Amino acid sequence: MDLDALRLLIDVARHGSFAEAARARATDPSSVSRIIAGLEAALGFRLFQRTTRRLTLTEAGALYLDRATPLAESLEEAADEARANARGPVGTLRLTTSVAFAQIRLAPLLAEFRVRFPALKLELLATDAKLDLVAERVDLAIRLAPEAGNDFIGRKLFAARYRVVATRAYRQAAPALDRPEDLRRHRCLRFILPEFRSRWMFRDAAGLVTEVPVDGDITLSNALVLHGCALAGLGPALLPEWLVGADLAAGRLVDCFPMLEAGGGSFDSAVWLLYPSRKYLPNKVRVTVDFLTTLLKK
Structure with a gap:
């Protein structure tokens, strides 16, 4: 099984759209459609019901995705641990925070980040908009709020006085x-x-x-x-x-x-480090969490 095709299947199901999955991956929708069609041909059944207005999993597709998702995570974990053992964290880490926090607190840390993790690429999404972490494929977010919320794993960095x-x-x-x-x-x-x-x-x-x-x-x-x-x-x-x-x-x-x-509205505001809840935390995320926790805590 092609792991990249399996990852793409998971993304399309999450977004409910070839076009949205393609946008998140910065690729062409026709390429996404072609890969999914090839996967369906190899499996011998349709994964999605397609109409002009929506895209939904078939019953067989939903069953396959339910069994295949843990497999994809296990394969990612195995590959990630092997790469980390060989040369440290690799890949691209997508991190989002506000424009002000990115400039004042994160930018001064990037030189040290590069030295510690030379094979890890960073995409810093500095925006005051509250991005959908799953839809935007964000690995980590730094948010200012009274509490972390229930949808993500939260680690408090410091109180925001x-x-x-x-x-x-x-x-x-x-x-x-x-x-x-x-x-x-x-x-x-x-x-x-x-x-x-x-x-x-x-x-x-x-x-x-x-x-x-x-x-x-x-x-x-x-x-x-x-x-x-x-x-x-x-x-x-x-x-x-x-x-x-x-x-x-x-x-x-x-x-x-x-x-x-x-x-403002509360005395309990804090700076939180958030990441999507999942069984396996990629090595690139784990080392970045430790790095930021150490250097940003007061």
Whole structure:
């Protein structure tokens, strides 16, 4: 059995479309159709029912796929372990995260990644869109959320603490900004997500929570641009420590409320490493998980 053809069969069944499977593999749909037709000819039965509107597995196809999928994983595992034993992790690893996290936290690690895994290719999908990890054939995702979710295996990298920051020049020229309630008198720089856009939360050492409505004339969909506007002195912004830590240390920005925890919709946000749940974790994924866990944890 051709393992590549078997992998393609699994992809087509998952996507429910030759065209979508071809797009995910960056190949031509006619090539996908030809390989599946060859597989059906070799097996002696149809795997899919084809109509102009949809593609579904036949009863025989569903039975075959159910038995063949574990076999494909076992063959991949055997080949992966043999390659790893011979020359380390190989292949292409697809990793996705936000644009800001990719630039600030991941880009500085890529030189070390290349040195450690010279035979492993990396495709870094830096996007603020929440990609479908299965449909896009993503091996790993780094996401900022209160929890990992139930659809994937999640490993917490570190807590994502937030700060309300501004430049010293802004604070000297603007109205007083000594208490969270003072934000009502400022044109805040706001992130477009609902939990960050209209109300910021604060918690003191005793656990008392204060919610403050915020307003402003600049609302942004990208954390890097929001960060840049804060550095330009356009107003206070709620940003994560991993993004503004160097600016706070250098004095380019100041923490407006250093004695308080700050947040959008939650104080429990964290940076999570996610990967699709499967019986066998490929070596390329396993070593990358260990690499990122070691170097990104605070």
